[in-house]
Amino acid sequence: MTTTIPDDAAKRPVISDLYLVGVMIPPETLAGMVGPEPQPTYAALARQCPVLEREPGISTVFGMTEVLEITRHRSVLGNGSLERSMGGDRKLIPLDIDGPEHTQYRRLLDRVFAPKRMALLEPAIRATAAELLDSFVDDNSVEAFGAFCQPLPSRVFLSIMGLPRSDLDYFIAFKDGILRHDPDEDLAVVEQRRTDAGIRCSEYFGGLFDDRSTGQPQDDLLGWLLSTEVDHHRLSKDEFVNICLLLMIAGLDTVAASLSCLISWLARHPSERRWILEDPSRWPAAIEELLRYESPVPQGFRQATEAIEIDGITYPAGTRFVVSWPAANLDPETFENPLTVDLERAHNPHVVFASGRHRCLGSHLARTELRVALEEFHRRIPDYEVEPGVELNYLPLGVRQVMHLPLVWSR
Secondary structure, eight states, X not given: OEEEOOHHHHTOOXXXXXXXXXXXXXXXXXXXXXXXXXXXXXXXXXXXXXEEEEETTEEEEOSHHHHHHHHTOTTEEOGGGSSSBTTBTSOOTTTTOOHHHHHHHHHHHHHXXXXXXXXXXXXXXXXXXXXXXXXXXXXXXXXHXXXXXXXXXXHHHHHHHXXXXXXXXXXXXXXXXXXXXXXXXXXXXXXXXXXXXXXXXHHHHHHHHHHHHTSOOOSSHHHHHHHOEETTEEOOHXXXXXXXHHHHHHHHHHHHHHHHHHHHHHHHOHHHHHHHHHSGGGHHHHHHHHHHHHOOOOOEEEEESSOEEETTEEEOTTOEEEEOHHHHTTOTTTSSSTTEEETTOSOOOXXXXXXXXXXOTXXXXXXHHHHHHHHXXXXXXXXXXXXXXXXXXXXXXXXXXXXXXXXEOOO
16 A cells, blocks of 8 residues: 655755755755655755755765764764753763763663563553543544643553653653754753753652662662663662653653654545555554654764765764754665655665664664554544644654644544
């Protein structure tokens, strides 16, 4: 089952307005990258300027081959090269560290988020989805982001962590303070809000560390972190807090945003949705293709520690790269007919979950949550649409998501 982006969107002028030699992308081109249909713009960028120098020492990477070469290169660092990341002055673990230390923490945490362990969570995820659906299924309408997409992964993750559901609003406010802001806001105000949010959440987890360190170990992720060892030592308070901050940001945001993008697409493509529902075993491949096409996480950051050569161009040590995952996932050199959503696409080497040493730690959990959530939603509400007359607003900051997703259906 395939669907192709409308011709008028595919013909949107893009590259003719792009300053390939200079350092800027005009506002009209940026608008094409963050609107409801950014795919043609990303595909054109991947094809015609796989690496674009934005200013001396900073380049944006759009092509898949170039993205893989950079993210897998032995001398390229991840977020640890940034002065400040999502954790403010803190180095989130393992996102903001590199080298042998990063390897140690990845080995530790990869075991927790391994596919077999994530499969054990399926009954709890399904029960959470059913509980949320019970609250609105008989209403024949719902604002799906607030009622389903956001609370589902958040409730699941709080349960995994061993945190009370009553603290959910606190953590949503925390991650929004880190990741969300109005594009017109003063950057100093945005940065201060991020700092304040990080301090509040650090104090929260620091208090948990103090309380739990003296009590009996509990059977949850926090209890496991308190009892495990890295390099023959228990986690320090700072290490514990820096791991928890990253897990909460990722666990409460990315799946919610991805789920909103996928449900929005399915709502607007009823024939493709019905094709999937004819055989629910089609969900895994369909989800991979929709993730490739929607690519909710817009970018990652890397820095070269030594000179590297890409496509005959040498980038000196210290060069910073902004890696565009959506563009790479629409690169026509890698994907046949990239602007066609092929729900049966057999070969789908996308980088939705990044690539290289900093590949997403929670990708197996995300896949499980998305599949179970979509199965349960469509089992209860198979035929629905976006409320007529509503223009969907996609927020591109942090992670791309549909901010307001009103759906209607009849029973």
